[in-house]
Amino acid sequence: MAQLIDIRRVAVAPKHFTARVTIANGGPLMTDEDLVGTTHVYNLLPQIVDHACLGDSGETFRDVMGSTEVAHLLEHVTIELMARTGLGGDVSCGRTWEVTGEPRTYDVQLACPDDVLVASALSSAAWILQWAYSGGADPKPDVEAIVSGIRDLVENAELIAEREAARDAEAAESADAPAGDAAEDPEPTAEQGDEPQADPVPEKDEA
Numbered sequence: 433m434a435q436l437i438d439i440r441r442v443a444v445a446p447k448h449f450t451a452r453v454t455i456a457n458g459g460p461l462m463t464d465e466d467l468v469g470t471t472h473v474y475n476l477l478p479q480i481v482d483h484a485c486l487g488d489s490g491e492t493f494r495d496v497m498g499s500t501e502v503a504h505l506l507e508h509v510t511i512e513l514m515a516r517t518g519l520g521g522d523v524s525c526g527r528t529w530e531v532t533g534e535p536r537t538y539d540v541q542l543a544c545p546d547d548v549l550v551a552s553a554l555s556s557a558a559w560i561l562q563w564a565y566s567g568g569a570d571p572k573p574d575v576e577a578i579v580s581g582i583r584d585l586v587e588n589a590e591l592i593a594e595r596e597a598a599r600d601a602e603a604a605e606s607a608d609a610p611a612g613d614a615a616e617d618p619e620p621t622a623e624q625g626d627e628p629q630a631d632p633v634p635e636k637d638e639a
Contacts, residue, residue, distance in 0.1 A: 434456050434458070434459075435456060435562065436455065436456050436459045436502075436558070436561060436562045436565055436566070437453050437454070437455060437456070437459075437502075437503075437506060437558040437561060437562065438453065438454045438456065439451050439452075439453050439554065439555065439558060440452045440453065440454055440537075442551065444544060444547045445544070446544075447543065447544060448541050448542065448543065448544050449541070449542050449543075449544035449547060449550040449551070449554075450539055450540070450541040450542075451539070451540045451541075451542075451554055452531065452537065452538070452539055452540075453503055453506065453537070453538055453539075453540055453558075454534075454536055454537045454538075455502055455503065455536045455537075455538075456536075457536070459502070459565060460502055460565060461501060461502060461536060462499060462500065462501060462502065463497060463498060463499060463500050463501075463502060463505055464498055464499040466565055467498070468568070469561075469564045469565035469566075469568065470497065470498065470505070470564070472563070472564035472565075472568035472572075473505060473509065473560065473561065473564045474497065476560065476564070476572060476573060476575060477509060477512050477560075477575065479512060480493055480497070480508045480509060480511075480512050481493050481494035481497055482494065483508050483511060483512070485508075493508050501528060501530075501538065502561065502565075503528050503538035503540055504528045505561065506528075506540060506554075506557050506558060506561055507526045507527075507528045507540050507542065508526070509557035509560055509561065510526070510540070510542060510550070510553045510554045510556075510557040511526055511542065511553075513553040513556055513557055513575075513578065513579060513582060514542075514549055514550065514553045514582075516575070516579045517549065517553075517579055517582050517583045517586070518583075519545070519546065519549055519583060519586055520543075520545045520546065520549055525542070525543040526540070526541060526542045526543065527540075527541045528540050528541070540554070542554070546586055548585055548586050548589045549582065549586045552581075552582045552585045552586070553582055556578050556581075556582060559573070560573050560578075
């Protein structure tokens with residue numbers, strides 16, 4: 433199968449991260465169009481069925497997983513990966529809706545505790561769905577390795593940001609510091625030709 437999910441663009445706001453995604457022609461739009469693929473996702477991440485899902489007919493994702501948009505499934509896989517990193521705090525908030533006038537296209541909106549965290553979890557979730565709906569062949573995705581990789585990306589990004597902030601602060605402090613006292617002039621030295629001459633030794637009278 434060609435790439436199932438195309439993440440076309442993202443928008444980051446103070447509290448939300450919204451991705452516009454398109455499902456490839458020939459790929460399932462609904463989870464019940466490929467229940468084998470949907471089952472692969474469940475077997476890999478069974479905890480997603482316990483996610484709150486108040487916008488649908490039931491109270492948890494379990495009630496709708498068997499017949500919902502694949503983009504909605506993408507939302508919940510992303511949330512599960514974010515939660516497993518332990519870096520996102522309360523990341524249970526998400527919404528998915530179809531984009532009017534753009535076939536097979538959806539906006540997936542997620543709570544955004546950290547844009548690197550959300551972006552990396554979303555791209556990993558898209559890869560997991562690609563694997564599941566392409567037959568779920570072995571080797572299956574190593575979820576713990578994926579989560580560890582996401583965590584490393586976030587922590588490295590934070591370290592880089594801290595170094596840049598420290599460097600900027602140091603540069604600003606240097607720019608604001610008063611100029612140092614001018615170096616003291618060295619002791620004046622006699623110019624060439626002005627050295628004091630020794631007094632001549634008086635000649636002795638010959639006996």
